[in-house]
Amino acid sequence: MKRTIIITGGAGFIGNHVVRLFVNKYPEHNIINLDKLTYAGNLANLKDVEDKPNYKFVKMDICDFEGVYKLMQDAHVDGIIHLAAESHVDRSIKDPFTFARTNVMGTLSLLQAAKLYWESQPERWEGKLFYHISTDEVYGALELTNPEGVIPPFSTKASSGKHHLAYGDKFFTEDLKYQPHSPYSASKASSDHFVRAFHDTYGMPTVVTNCSNNYGPYQFPEKLIPLFINNIRHRKPLPVYGKGENVRDWLYVEDHARAIDTIFHHGTVAETYNIGGFNEWKNIDIIRLLIRTVDRQLGRAEGEDENLITFVTDRAGHDMRYAIDSRKLQRELGWEPSLQFEEGIEKTVRWYLDNQEWMDNVTSGDYMKYYDDMYSNR
Numbered sequence: 458m459k460r461t462i463i464i465t466g467g468a469g470f471i472g473n474h475v476v477r478l479f480v481n482k483y484p485e486h487n488i489i490n491l492d493k494l495t496y497a498g499n500l501a502n503l504k505d506v507e508d509k510p511n512y513k514f515v516k517m518d519i520c521d522f523e524g525v526y527k528l529m530q531d532a533h534v535d536g537i538i539h540l541a542a543e544s545h546v547d548r549s550i551k552d553p554f555t556f557a558r559t560n561v562m563g564t565l566s567l568l569q570a571a572k573l574y575w576e577s578q579p580e581r582w583e584g585k586l587f588y589h590i591s592t593d594e595v596y597g598a599l600e601l602t603n604p605e606g607v608i609p610p611f612s613t614k615a616s617s618g619k620h621h622l623a624y625g626d627k628f629f630t631e632d633l634k635y636q637p638h639s640p641y642s643a644s645k646a647s648s649d650h651f652v653r654a655f656h657d658t659y660g661m662p663t664v665v666t667n668c669s670n671n672y673g674p675y676q677f678p679e680k681l682i683p684l685f686i687n688n689i690r691h692r693k694p695l696p697v698y699g700k701g702e703n704v705r706d707w708l709y710v711e712d713h714a715r716a717i718d719t720i721f722h723h724g725t726v727a728e729t730y731n732i733g734g735f736n737e738w739k740n741i742d743i744i745r746l747l748i749r750t751v752d753r754q755l756g757r758a759e760g761e762d763e764n765l766i767t768f769v770t771d772r773a774g775h776d777m778r779y780a781i782d783s784r785k786l787q788r789e790l791g792w793e794p795s796l797q798f799e800e801g802i803e804k805t806v807r808w809y810l811d812n813q814e815w816m817d818n819v820t821s822g823d824y825m826k827y828y829d830d831m832y833s834n835r
Contacts, residue, residue, distance in 0.1 A: 458584070461487040461534050465519055465567065466541030468498035470676045471590070474714040475538060480506045482718070487511050489532060491525075492541065493518045499819065502675045519563035526570040537571055538588045538721060539564065542648075545679055546594075546641045550773060553640035560644035561651070564589065568655045575661070587652065587663045588721050593706070593733070595646040595667060596629045597636030598776035601704065609735065611784060621736050621798065624704045628782035629667070631729040638774045653727075662726045666717070669733040669781045672801065673710035674808040678820060682802075685744060686809045687816055689751040689762050699771035701741025704778040708734035709801040712794045719792045733781025734794045741766075746799070750806045 462479065466472040467490030480488050492498045494516055506512050517524050519541050528534070542560050543549065549556045568587065575585045606622025637643040649665055656663040672682045685695050716732045724730060738746075744766060749759045787793050796804075809816060817823075 459485050459487075460536055460584075461489065461532050462536040462538060463489045463491050463528070463532075463534050464538045464540065465491045466498070466539075468492040468494060468500050468502060468514075469540065470497070470680075471671055471710055471713060472540045473502035473675055474673070474710050475540065475717055476503060476512070477506055478711075478714045478718055480509050480512045484509075484511055487513070487532070489528070489534070490514045491517050491519070491528070495543075497544075497677045499675075499677075501815065501818070520558060520566050522566040522570055525566055526573060529570055529574040534571075534574070535584055536586050536588070536721070537567060538590070538717065539567060540590045542645065544592075544641065546639050547679075547772065549639055549641035549644070553644075556640050556644040557647075560641075561647045564648035565651055568651060568661070572655060572659055572661055576659075582660060582662050585662050586721065586726070587655070587661055588717070589649065589652040589663065589665045590717065591645050591649050591665055591667045592642065593629050593667050593669050593731070593779050593781050594639065594642035594776070595635050595637050595649060596633050596779075597638055597642075599625050599627050599629070599778040599780055601702070601777050602626050604702075606737075609737075611735065611782075621738070623780065624737055624739070625778055625780060628780045629731060629733075630782045631667075631731055631785060638776055656727050664720060664724050664726060665729045666720060667729065667731050667781075668713055668716075669706035669708050669736075669779060671708055671710045671713050673805050674812070675815075676710070678816060681740070681743070682747065682805065683809055683816075685747050686751055686806055687820070689748055689765065690755065690810065690813075692762060692765060694767040695744060695748075695765045696767050696769045697741060697744060698769060698775060700768065701739065701744065702777075703740050703775060704737050704780070705740070706733045706779055706781050707736050707738060707743075707798060707801075708732065708794060709796045709805075712796065715795075716786065716792050719790050720786070723790055725789075730786045730790075731781045731783045732786060732792075733783040734798070735781075735783070736794070736798050737778075737780050738798065746802060747806070750802055751810070754806055754810055
């Protein structure tokens, strides 16, 4: 069945991988990349698909309700994959209003536009879906009860042959109570509630997923992994919050895109699915792995740049541990991560080292000037 699908935030980190996957895998579908092109949106991420006949880019703010509603009418949209969001915790601490506007009111704008358009169609909800991508941070934090790590009680083929460690006895499950601790996670929790409310109140077909930390190509270098790869390359300080003992569950971004594809086409309406890598790492251990990997790929002695590590004052409200239990997704839809973390880090480091021009354009801001000029008269 031919479909027209809006992917919001498609010029961002996760979004560009989802857009690329859908454009290439489903040539019969029309894929609309709707993105405001904030600092984190970069159309250079999609150079390889921008001329595909089933791809279209629309520069638009998701808070522009009238614009979104008209686009849905004109393009006959029957699916929305909603990724657009302000997502950097440090920025949310400094400017919570922007996060509330984009993540809460922007989501509400999309929901209301979809509701009004889909209700006006003869088939109403049939064949429609509003898919909302959220974060594991809405669940709050887990205790670090196993500070040295233990073999986790469950794993996947991705970790066969080498078990990564679990640093606590509990994990985020889909039925866990929300306890957001930052303005960012509070804004995402609110948007999740609105999505579920539109299903419960109006019958809109919705699905929500909560994912762990992503890494991979095209990530904006304010985030830990691309920032530190670039800093190691240029031998700049590596600022580590606190003692670096905070634990996160990491997932390669293309595995997340595959999960989104699977859930969009085969997931159950009104369900929540957690997406994670079964892959917990302390920040300091990731940083040391990055140093060894970058040093080796640059022909340096492994670990010689560990002197770049600089411990700084911890971030306000810094959650200690996140760990996703994604067995429901594995059990019901057959998805699981494809890469061991070390393999994913090798690929990721190689990509950033091979694409220094991309990194330089992003860190200098030149990419924004180019697209500002391109769209200033449209």
